[in-house]
Amino acid sequence: xxxxxxxxxxxxxxxxGFQTPDFKNDCxxxxxxxxxxxxxxxxFQKNLAEPEAVATEQFILAVQEIVxxxxxxxxxxxxxxxxxxxxxxxxAENKEATRMDSxxxxxxxxxxxxxNPWNLFIAKTTDANFKKITASEKTKDFLFxxxxxxxxxxxxxxxAEENVITKLKAAGHLAWGNLYDAISGTARVEIIKDGKxxxxxxxxxxxxxxxxxxxxxxxxxQGLQNTWTTHKQSVAQIVNALAGWRHDxxxxxxxxxxxxxxxxxxxSNRISEATLNAMMEAISEFKPQLQLxxxxxxxxxxxxxxxxxxxxxxxxxxSTAPLTFADSFSQVKNSFSAMxxxxxxxxxxxxxKNWIDASVxxxxxxxxxxxxxxxxxxxxxxxxxxxxxxxxxxxxxELGHAYHSWVMRDMNVIASxxxxxxxxxxxxxxxxxxxxxxxxxxxxxxxxxxxxxSIAEGAVGLLLNIPTRFEFEKNFYEKRKxxxxxxxxxxxxxxxxxxxxxxxxxxxADRMFWATKLHFSIAEVSFYNFPYAFxxxxxxxxxxxxxxxxxxxxxxxxxxLRDTGTMTAEDLIQKHLGEDIQxxxxxxxxxxxxxxxxxxxxxx
Numbered sequence: 360x361x362x363x364x365x366x367x368x369x370x371x372x373x374x375x376g377f378q379t380p381d382f383k384n385d386c387x388x389x390x391x392x393x394x395x396x397x398x399x400x401x402x403f404q405k406n407l408a409e410p411e412a413v414a415t416e417q418f419i420l421a422v423q424e425i426v427x428x429x430x431x432x433x434x435x436x437x438x439x440x441x442x443x444x445x446x447x448x449x450x451a452e453n454k455e456a457t458r459m460d461s462x463x464x465x466x467x468x469x470x471x472x473x474x475n476p477w478n479l480f481i482a483k484t485t486d487a488n489f490k491k492i493t494a495s496e497k498t499k500d501f502l503f504x505x506x507x508x509x510x511x512x513x514x515x516x517x518x519a520e521e522n523v524i525t526k527l528k529a530a531g532h533l534a535w536g537n538l539y540d541a542i543s544g545t546a547r548v549e550i551i552k553d554g555k556x557x558x559x560x561x562x563x564x565x566x567x568x569x570x571x572x573x574x575x576x577x578x579x580x581q582g583l584q585n586t587w588t589t590h591k592q593s594v595a596q597i598v599n600a601l602a603g604w605r606h607d608x609x610x611x612x613x614x615x616x617x618x619x620x621x622x623x624x625x626x627s628n629r630i631s632e633a634t635l636n637a638m639m640e641a642i643s644e645f646k647p648q649l650q651l652x653x654x655x656x657x658x659x660x661x662x663x664x665x666x667x668x669x670x671x672x673x674x675x676x677x678s679t680a681p682l683t684f685a686d687s688f689s690q691v692k693n694s695f696s697a698m699x700x701x702x703x704x705x706x707x708x709x710x711x712k713n714w715i716d717a718s719v720x721x722x723x724x725x726x727x728x729x730x731x732x733x734x735x736x737x738x739x740x741x742x743x744x745x746x747x748x749x750x751x752x753x754x755x756x757e758l759g760h761a762y763h764s765w766v767m768r769d770m771n772v773i774a775s776x777x778x779x780x781x782x783x784x785x786x787x788x789x790x791x792x793x794x795x796x797x798x799x800x801x802x803x804x805x806x807x808x809x810x811x812x813s814i815a816e817g818a819v820g821l822l823l824n825i826p827t828r829f830e831f832e833k834n835f836y837e838k839r840k841x842x843x844x845x846x847x848x849x850x851x852x853x854x855x856x857x858x859x860x861x862x863x864x865x866x867x868a869d870r871m872f873w874a875t876k877l878h879f880s881i882a883e884v885s886f887y888n889f890p891y892a893f894x895x896x897x898x899x900x901x902x903x904x905x906x907x908x909x910x911x912x913x914x915x916x917x918x919x920l921r922d923t924g925t926m927t928a929e930d931l932i933q934k935h936l937g938e939d940i941q942x943x944x945x946x947x948x949x950x951x952x953x954x955x956x957x958x959x960x961x962x963x
Contacts, residue, residue, distance in 0.1 A: 365684050365744055368449070369713035373732050374442050377455050382442070385435045389466060392432040396473040399425060407476045407518075410483040419491050425477045427497035434733040434772050436470065439463055441732050441739075448724040448741055449716065451544020460537070464529040471525045475518055481505050482512040500771035503925040511626060514612040524608060535600045536882030542590055543725050543877065548582040561586065562725040566745035569671045570681075573660070580668035587874040594874040595846040601882060602839040620836045624886040628780040628893075629927040633941040635889060639829070641946035642822050642892060646860065648954040649822050652815040653864035655961040659812070664866040670820065673748045674812035676805045681746025684717055691755045694796030695762075695789070699913040702792075705765060706758055709740060714761075717744035717754075726877060727753050729760035729786075736768030752790050752813055759789025766917050767924065777923035779887070781931065783894025784901065785920060790817065791902045804963070811960040818953050821895040823860045828888040831856040831873065836885075849873045893928070899949040900936065 374382045399421055400407065406418040414422075440463055446456035481492065482505075489509070493502045515521065548564035549556050564586075567579035587594065602620075609618040625632055642649075657665045659675050688710060696703025709715050714737060727742035738761035744750050763785035767775040797810040834852050838844050844852075850870040857868035873879055878887035901919070905912050919935050932938050938945045 365717045365719065366710060366713060366715045367718045368445065368716040368739060368741075370442060370445055370739075372712075372737075373438065373735065377443075377446075377459050382439070385439055386466070389432055389436050389439070389470065392428060393466075393469055393473045396425060396428065396477070400473065400476055404476075407480050410480050410488075411485060414484070414488045414491065419488070422477065422481065422492050423495045423497045425474070426481075426492070426501055429474065430500075430772055432470065436463075436467065437772075438732050438734045440467075441730050444730065445739060445741075447540070447544075448728075449718075449720060451541065451722045451724060453722075461529075464533055468525055468529045472522045475521050475525065478508070479515055479518055479521060482509050482515055500774040504773050504776065507626075507629065507927070513616040514618050514622075516611060516614075520611065524611075532601065532604045533882045535597045536880060539594065539597050539877065539880035540724070542593060544722055546586050546590060548579070548586045550578055550582050560721050560723065560725075562723050562743045563719065563721075563745075565725055566719075566743050566747070566750075568668055569673065569745065569747040569749040571673055571675075571747075573669070573672070576668040576672060577666070583875055584871050587871050591846040591871070591874055594880065595844070595849060597880050598835070598849070598873065599839065599843050601880065601885070602836055605885060606836075606840060621833070621886065624884075624889075627884070628778045628890055630778075630780055630893070631929065631941060634929060637941055637943045638893060638896065638946045639826065639889070641943045641950055642826055644947075645822070645950045645954060646862065648950075648957060649818060650862050650864040651961055652957040653819045653823065653861065655957070656812065656815055656819070657864070659808075662866075664864060666866045667869040670824070671749055671816070674809040676808060682748065682751065683746070684744050687744070687746075687751040687754055690751055690797065691758060691789075691793055694755070694793045695758070697796050697799075698792045699916075701913070702762060705762055709738070709758065709761060712737075714738060715740045715754075717742050717750075719743055719745065727757055729757045729764070731761070731764050733772055736765075738764050748809065748813060749816075752793060752817070755789045755793040756786040759786035759792075762789070763920050763923075766920050770921070770924065773924075775924045778928070779884075779890035780893040780897075780928050781923040783890050784897045784923075785894075787817075787821075787891075787895045788898040788902060788916075791898060808960075808963050811956065811963060814953075814956050815960045817895075818957060821891055822950075822953070825888050825892045825895075827856045827860045828872075828876070828878070829886065829892075830859060832879065832886055832888065835873075846874075896946055896949040897928075897932070897940075899952050900938070900945070903949075903952060904936070 376382065403418055403421050406412075406414065443456055443459045443463060446453050447460060450456070481489065484492075489505070492498055493505065516524070543561050546561055547558040548561055549558055550564065550567070551557070561583065564579045564583050568576050568583070570576055605620055605623075609620060609622070612618045621632070625635060653665050656669065656672075657663060660669060660672070662669075688706070692703050692706040695706050716739070723743055729738060729740050731738040740754070740757040740761055742750065742753050742757060744754075760782060763777075763782065764775070794810050794814055798807060801807045801810065831853050834856070835844060835849065838848070838852070850873065853873045854868035854870050857865065857872075869875075881887055901916070908915055915935070919931065922931055922934070926934070929940055932940050940946070
């Protein structure tokens with residue numbers, strides 16, 4: 360498929376380039392802001408060192424000034440980072456973008472070090488001081504964010520220790536994640552095309568695992584296995600280094616309260632351990648029903664079990680001709696419009712403004728994502744479109760993310776910072792909207808089967824594969840406490856998790872998944888898995904209220920999205936749905952919905 364037929368980004372409305380005045384001026388603003396913060400720090404050094412003391416009015420004003428400045432500097436800094444990341448995602452060999460990414464990581468380190476004394480003061484100070492600080496118009500939008508941070512104040516180290524960790528992060532911890540991105544962007548996969556070997560990118564090979572032809576899927580999957588097996592020692596070093604870093608920092612933070620590897624992911628996702636346990640226990644109880652989805656998919660493929668290269672396969676009755684992007688986009692836009700005309704208009708605007716990149720490029724980053732520019736409030740969607748039905752649902756997924764940020768674009772950057780658990784709700788909700796539209800507009804029984812296939816495939820992916828990832832990562836982190844975990848041991852842990860969750864519905868485990876899946880090598884985030892299951896089940900619960908809420912549904916949905924940056928998941932769902940998500944019963948209701956759909960699929 361030619362890149363000329365696919366939409367590509369135009370990011371010149373944000374920056375004309377790395378060497379242009381607009382980009383350089385924003386870099387200078389961040390540098391100047393750091394200097395301003397450092398000047399304030401010197402002036403109020405004594406006050407910052409005494410968080411338990413009663414703060415003077417002058418110092419309270421200084422804290423409020425710094426908090427207000429954070430909004431501006433974060434907006435500009437992450438605008439620069441988004442542009443750089445976008446350029447890197449399009450071309451992993453873009454040397455200028457790679458160099459700028461390194462420079463910005465160093466700048467972020469300096470910014471974090473400058474802000475550390477102020478953030479530590481806010482986290483450790485008395486309730487009386489905190490109340491005064493957040494009473495101002497400048498700081499009221501930060502109330503929830505800082506209150507949530509204060510829950511972890513017993514794990515904070517001294518200013519000097521926090522600065523050391525921050526300073527070493529850019530050249531150490533973050534560099535491991537960058538190494539994985541470099542490997543995945545430049546490594547090549549060998550396939551056979553027209554009887555001859557051909558080298559393609561990892562992103563292109565991954566897209567071929569979603570095609571109609573089983574032999575092509577198998578060839579692409581095996582090619583990916585071979586490529587990542589070649590790099591397995593490097594990736595083993597990456598994941599061990601990241602886990603080791605987290606274990607070491609957690610141990611340092613355990614002076615007053617024990618910190619373990621799940622504490623930060625739970626805190627960042629704004630859910631309790633009780634919520635996570637309730638959700639995982641509920642999913643585990645439904646393993647047989649979920650495995651039925653995988654077995655039914657296998658049956659339609661003429662097999663007793665799914666093979667690993669079938670997990671993202673399109674329905675077997677679909678046309679072998681790839682979808683055009685125009686066809687896929689039309690389905691997504693029309694489904695959004697059927698839900699809410701404004702959602703459909705939003706999708707069209709994203710395309711018209713060249714805020715979607717679906718191109719196929721040799722050095723393009725693998726995967727799909729949504730990002731956004733904080734200065735303008737304008738989102739961006741990224742994917743490699745190869746014409747599969749899965750690409751259509753991916754487009755809906757990422758546009759769901761984009762719509763979430765779009766309806767919050769008028770809010771303070773801190774107040775609109777929502778966790779991954781709630782982010783995935785909006786994206787998976789958009790997929791449900793698409794599937795409902797496709798069923799309603801199906802012309803034949805085969806068309807209905809195609810949609811049910813996608814629903815079953817999504818359930819298997821989010822309620823079997825995601826728990827598999829979670830179990831593997833949890834077991835790996837436990838094992839990593841005792842030392843380096845070899846590549847072969849990582850494969851064994853992966854196989855054990857696959858067997859536990861897929862049972863006999865899968866012919867073999869994807870033993871190299873720990874290496875092929877980017878999520879395990881992300882430096883900034885660990886346990887990039889359970890939020891997907893959370894978002895999937897919460898979105899089902901939310902979508903089930905569509906008829907109950909009637910014409911008020913769209914506005915209520917937007918109200919929920921706008922609250923995602925200023926509430927815990929437990930409080931958000933209690934406020935808007937009146938449900939307790941720390942109890943298994945909440946999750947079981949959604950699991951019954953998807954189980955019924957799988958049952959319907961098995962009867963088609």
